[in-house]
Amino acid sequence: MLLIYLIAALYYLESVFRIVFSGKFLSSGLFYSLLFAVPVGVLCYLICTAFKEEKRNTVGCTLLGVITFVFISQFIYYKIFRMFYTLYSASNAGQVFEFWEIIMIKLKNDIGPISLMLVPFVLLLIVKKWIKPFKVVKTKERFALGGIAILAQLIAVGFLHLGAKDAYSPYDLYYQHHYPIIAAEKLGLMTTLRLDAKRTLFDWNPGLTESNQEVVLLSQAPDDDMDFPDSSVPAMSENVEENVDYNELDIDFDKLIAEADSEEMKAMHTYFKNVKPTAKNEYTGKYKGYNLITITAEGFSPYAIREDLTPTLYKLSKEGYQFTNFYTPLWELSTSDGEYALCTGQIPKSGIWSMASSGANAMPFTLGNQLAKEGYKTMAFHDHDYDYYDRDISHPNLGYDYRAKGKGLDIEEAWPESDVEMMDESAAEYVHDAPFHTYYMTVSGHMNYSFSENDMSKKNEDLVKDLDLSETAKAYLACQIELDRAIESLLKQLEEAGVLDHTLIAITPDHYPYGLNNEYISELAGKTVDEDFGIYKSTFLLYTPGMTPTVIDKPCSSLDVLPTLSNLMGLEYDSRLFVGTDIFSSSEPLVMLYSRNFITGKGRYNALTKEFTTAIGADVDEDYVRDMIDTVDAKFYYSAKVLEENYYEKILSAIKE
Template sequence: MLFLFFAPVLFLVVFGKKMLVFKSCSTVNKLSVACCMLFAHVTGIAAVYAGGKAQNSAYDLYFKNSYSQLSVERLGLLTTMRLDLQRLITGWSPEVELAVPHGSKYIPATPPSESLKENPNEREASGKIVEYNTLDIDFAKFAANEKNQQLKEMHQYFEQVQPTAKNKYTGKYKGYNLILITAEGFSPYAVHKDVTPTLYKLVNNGYRFTNFYNPLWGVSTSDGEYVACTGLIPKSGVWSFKQSGKNYLPFVMGNQLQKQNYKTMAFHDHSYTYYGRNVSHPNMGYEYKAVGNGLDVKKTWPESDLEMMEKTIPEYIDNQPFHTYYMTVSGHMQYSFTGNYIAYKNKNLVQNLPYSEQAKAYIATQVELDRALKYLLDQLEEAGIADKTLIALSPDHYPYGLDMKTINELAGHPVEKNFELYKSTFILYSKGMKPTTVKKPISSLDIIPTISNLLGLKYDSRLLMGQDIFSNTKPLVIFSNKSFITERGRYNSVTNQFISNNGKTVSKDYIKKMSAIVEEKFYYSAKILETDYYRRILAEN
């Protein structure tokens, strides 16, 4: 297939001189062409400037930020390809006006210290001492001793980020076994009481998160994993997870729980080296096994999540406490009964559903995940540890292998593409727990800080881009195009429109302030990856 793309070029190399006449043009003509090229380029740059410098404007995408989908629309395909190649070669990093310097002191867009001092009299009257999820890090000292201006700004920024307070959920599951799962292509459309009863049970008998979002990032599955496992926003233009393999990652679950004497293992029922997981996953503190390195499952496409559970559970279930991470694959596209082994395997279980063939094939792939989870629950029950094991499951991304027509069919209505398309399901479950509904807007960025708090682990909430779901911190859901959701409503960065929850108009200053916070999170998350920042401030601890 690739050869066919180059066939015309090869044809010209062989027969070009016989078919085309190449004559040297005059100096005047050469200068004329050069001047035309220069004029066209200058005119284009002038148009970029003339369009304003707002977020996601042509200027912003050309000079400061990277978002390929919008860049193609607003700058053109060739310019986007050129910028992408140029940035890849030069190791470019987004630029953004993050804060206003005040003397030698760095002031972020919204000084979190203001929030920390919120309702001080109420706290004093209650007699309670508020504790925060922070570590003993002297950012001011780091900043004072730092000669590198970029690192100095990072120290000053994180010093003033608002930490999340400990709460009644802190340590609720301390000492529990933890099973963390990133489920390929999982979505609310996979949950059916009769067809996928285990998924239905986990969704409805645990914490019910009615406003969970799972944004799609640049490197689809790998970036989805990165967000759920690290609590950081991926850096555009690179494979962030693989690049993190050389960094110190103290807040990922494997490394945190390994220090608590947990047995920590990770499994994936596809290729061991795919997306560089052979680099990233051992670095997270896991004994990592996948196809080609310690995990022997039937080689189909895709492979079976059920078989992965059957083969791997005996490796850790008798070694408590344990933490196991799974990246599944059975829910992978393409969604058809002819090109997908798992869909074909479970075809008879979905044939009576009132959906199209593609929709039924998708649900059939999720049946395999359902069976894998049932087997897991049965084994935990048999071992007598079901009520001492916390299960957390989130998707890597929405099932983009489905046509929008099929997604609309499964949803029962036309799905809005900037926000609703990414609305998903986060499972957090332990046997015997009381079902609890959480309406707060949250995202996959919030998984690591939330689980860290639930397990009573020591971590620094200032150094993660998400937040503990159960804290009283105001929600912030961030999307790859820098749209966001807050307690007041939704901001669409593409249309520059804010949709208020209560119909009231939101000030431009509020939108500007929240957009600046979002920009900061993108910027500093990338800098954490680039500079191996955690190692600089925490490795000795």
């Protein structure tokens, strides 16, 4: 009876979880989560039978309690971060618990779904004293139960092989791609977590497969807000032309290929050798010798730029480069992965903390390391705990003298902390030591967006109280006012030091404000924002005083920031080694999201629906879409391999003098 109860409880948890996190019940997960629940239930039962009779029911309650905790904690984590935590993140759970106040709020707000998930555990606690302790399970019976578990697993896997094998099918999620949110819906949470643990322990990477799936081509609807004018479709040279100067280094890839110690490494060298480099252009070296300040702004968005509330950010947006089709993807590890994409031009690897992992690798092409070689003073600052996400390991390796709260910065205790204080405390450290490059990671724009739970929102509440918006939307704008005042302070200190006119400032978010649901984001945007693409549409402020405001319609993303700034600063780098590209180059644009949705100058592709919506004036066929799907898959794959293999270390040895 306990065996049946455990299997039923697991299936119940899977079903409730699927409904409360995705709103779906009737999906392939309804079938696969049942099959995969059988071996897990049998395993729990066999563990129980290893104990004495009087303890077996208690052990069963304990196991079910642990499993229930996993379901509830994943649900709460998803409600906060819009992702599930991985085994790697779970090993660093202490940092997540710094957000205990937010966790408690989510527990209170979602008490209904949480109560539903507690039902099997509470019921077992109530009835366990009436369950007659089961007899000793003989060896042959244990083998029989093991056989049932194996058979259920084989049946489940067999159905995976019989079904579709295209992107994000149950088969694909089980063997090829890592997308926990969709996997939990289609395979079940327990299977998703088991796959994550296996992949983490065995250093797994998504496979490379050539796309042959059917693609649905759609024309852009008249009311579609896909903002791709005909002029934004750039000419793309099919071949590397002679007599054109490219952003590439003299890397002896042939030598690397000949000396490769594995077929996998040979494939890597061959891939990067054949990537088309981007050509140098009229913007190359335009700001060579300038001071450079780059800012990753926590939870920043276009909706925080208002002339009445954030005049400094508004000034930068109107007087600088205006990137009207800029996107900021949300990766698995939200802020840290957002930093990684910005600082490295690479896609974060799934399942791990990519930025922290890079701390042990050679990182010669980051702005900090590149500009330090040019004689720049390079510093990085953060106004939250210095070791959060292991920044005390990663950021010095990026080439920065790193300071943060608890290590070099005296920041008043608050949540979130004040960006104004960080600017006031830090600018004097470098403004008189030109040339300099400074990197900031802000925190004032962090969730929760509430006047009672966010100190920065409370601080600026009077400035937004009369707005015709919801309290949540007003609280979001209020905490972003702190960022605006921080930038105002920074500009003032640069001007007083006499270096503002020779300083290039770049500001972009780490991710969209996922602390706001789509209803609030649409409220701030003044229109309905779709959750496949529109929610990731963002802003990239690039400004220096006296420049000519310039509109760039080309689709681009945070992955393009590093190569773009490297080109503007006139640095020697190899554009083939980055996933992103120089925005000002003539290369075809490519915006890639975590879901593998992508945008080009010719339209956008939804990987879940397999639909490509063609931009007005673009000529597209199915072969083009399939080629782009393969291109995106390759970029995800080789970007992960760059981190995993410490690839730049190998590249350094092959750069010709």
